[in-house]
Amino acid sequence: MFMVTIKADEISNIILEHIKQYNREVKIVNIGTVLQVGDGITRIHGLDEVMIEGSSVKATRKIAQIPVNEAYLDCVINALAKLIDGRGEISAFKSQLIESPTSGIISRCSIYEPIQIGLIAIDLMIPIGRSQRELIIRDRKTGKIVVATDTIFNQQWQNVICVYVAIGQKASFVAQVVTTFQERGAMEYTIVVAETTDSPATLHYLAPYTGAALAEYFMYLE
Template identity: 70%
Template sequence: MPVSEGYLGHVVNSLAKPIVDRGEISASESRLIESPAPGIISRQSVYEPLQAGLIVIDSMIPIGRGQRELITGDKQIGKTTIATDTILNQQGQNVVYVYVAIGQKASFVAQAVTSLQERGAIEYTIIVAETANSPATLQYLTPYTGATLAEYFMYSERHTLIIYDDPCKQAHAYRQMSLLLRRPPGREAYPGDVFLFTFASFGKSH
């Protein structure tokens, strides 16, 4: 799929095509949507912090760049709010954000985009979205697209934060595809990362 700096500030689908018209996206490079991750030996250890901007989290649950974190809980308790607030609280930190909305309502995605635009955070954020009415095949590809875009910045020595919301929806899409293809359908979440919150800095895999 195509990758470039031009994706910053855009809302795209799982095929990296713009959903919201904000001009052309020029891309002179491309990356494999399933590329091998660096080995354990070549990765750096987690040594640099990433502040979520929320006192409760930063004081009790220190998060490092290159670390993965899970936000779990019942519906409507503010899991997505924590994720989006982290993006809003990181202005000026030279971090690229990729928010991956898998199988969410279109109104929910639009609300997140509006919130980021009002606070000036959309300029350093990429939103990859496939809504609930999208085909299962496209919902299945969504987290891979987000990871591929984030890896482009990671290998360009830029710190990157990926937010998957919600990997279980990708598992449901995978199940639909597997049943149609008569393959074993059992899986609980997106295999690349079962966590909703993913932090990656350059030199580390997603």
């Protein structure tokens, strides 16, 4: 163990040096105190520059939409298309309506190509058409998520973009699914939209629309 000794005359020099290096810049920061946290709602006291009763609002004259970009592949986002995997931000110059008008029957193409989901019983007997809508209905804890994830795994090298939407699931479970996608190489062609159990009900409602909007962007992408 080494002892560092400082002479008395050196102390004043050290103090003067620190005074010279002191940053005199003054910043005004709006600080509050968290009073209560629960059910995805935080009550804060002391902030006077946030939305309150009587605040001014401005109409954008735009329908609700989200930013879209091919860079969202291999990312985890929330219902507002904001990255939540710690990768920063993505600059998107295009936007997609959250709820787009449905195309008419005449403008739709015929379904002639099946999509292989990896389950032999379904692929052989009742194959699902590519671009066909299919609803998975089963009781709780019977493997609906497994069917969805296996379908995503089976699209590798098939030139198919996948969007996995997790609504009301635990953050730990979503992280486990994302890790599995990464290990299987599925995140390269997959976007994960996640709103966990602690998210507000409004975002739970919005999440599937966000996932559909992202899928529609890639559908119309030339």
